[in-house]
Amino acid sequence: MHTWLPAILAVLAALLIALGTVVRQRESAESGAINARWWLGAGIAILGFAAQATALGLGPILLVQPLIVLAVLFALPLEAWADDRHPRGNEWAWGLVLVGCVGTFLVIARPEQSARRPDVATLAIATTAVIVAVAVLVALAEKSRSNHYRALFYGLASGVLFGVSALLVKSVIMRAMTDWHEVFSHASIYVLLVVAPGAIVAQQRGFGAGDLQTSFPAMNVMEPAVAMALGLLVLGEEIKVGVTTALFLGIVLALMIRAVIELARLAASRADTVHEHHLEQRIVKTAADPPHQRDATGREAE
Template identity: 55%
Template structure:
């Protein structure tokens, strides 16, 4: 399997997904409504989704999905530019850690595809189980603060997008038997349902809090769910021995942790912006608001 082309397409997809998500978040109203510019973000994100689908047709979920995490890294400088601020040292550090972890995992794992194809009821059962989990997250979001509500809705969106990637992989496999073949299987129609739910959850997350609170949660959940389904239901495997497997697993955990840390820094930044003026003034003279003082606002 050639890795370069699907990997390149996955990176380009991550860039378009980050751009489209940022445009949609900035174009949403405080109540989660949409504006005309929101549809531009949809078109950009759709382009990213198309590239991701092609990448999944050429490569494995274990290869493509970790690279999609780069969308977090792409979104950081774009959002900082729009907010007229500089990225902090911690943001740069964990962004670099994230990039190195993704590169290391792909180079070490060298994922290999599987010839197995689950039956249609496996896909249907997966979607039903995910919808049950989604309902639990939506109910739980009513009892938490806006910050955690954004995290829950972001997680729900990432969960659905991960299942969506799994379904897309199933559709691309069916296309080898002819385009008409995909219309007689449920995967294509399940994608429409899951994609709609993912966009809905995204909008609720955008309305609850800033982009960097919910976006990392979305981005962590998507590859975690898609890769797990790829291994458990599609039989994908990484070409590693025991030592390499343990190291690759550690790198994957560190990659997810880096995304979580970036989300925490975003939440701390938002808290600082919302702090009373006297506390902000004290912070400017060296008093920390629960952490190190920040520059570049």
């Protein structure tokens, strides 16, 4: 399989995920409710996840996940358009750093697809390790009295679970493409049905802590890191480079992570600002309405 097809699908997935996320964030900030536009954003994001799943089925995790990270970059002009502003210089600078790091990693590493499928024993070991790690993070989050650390630990937990979900999705898609009649007889799909909802719950708990600038970057960094590590260790995906080149790629990946953190932090900061702005508008509007036009529940009387 040529790598260009999964690469194109991964970039398309990143774009759709970014668009769906921006639509949902802005609609939630404006109306504070789940309405038709919110569901439109959710539908767009689901299409993005479907494109990501297809890309994972066709190409290596080490190719797909770095490209999915570009969703943080694609959100930059989309958020600027939604906020009726121009992106700032530091946003473009970190965006260029991210693109350069992703491109450099893929060109030098040249990740290769692996035909290995995780057997039951390997899957059990990986699942146990994830359960322990997530349990520790959740326990730390629940014991923390600081919203900052609560958001951090839940963001890390959701990132771990989303990273594992990428591995499980790839496992299910690979099996469906070759032995589709055995998909429901293998443990991967059932583990996925537990891990994916768990990731969403952890994500929402992190957002609910109120410190989006902490949980959002933690999740965006942990997801590709875990997925790529599992691709190497569990699926046996390879990058054929020497020691010196491997060290250089380590620096590139570290810089890529820094770029993702900065872009996610800026995005989270803007989301908080937009939410506070719309909340203030709703408060002012409610206070300005004459009392006789509202019933006991605060709704406008007919």
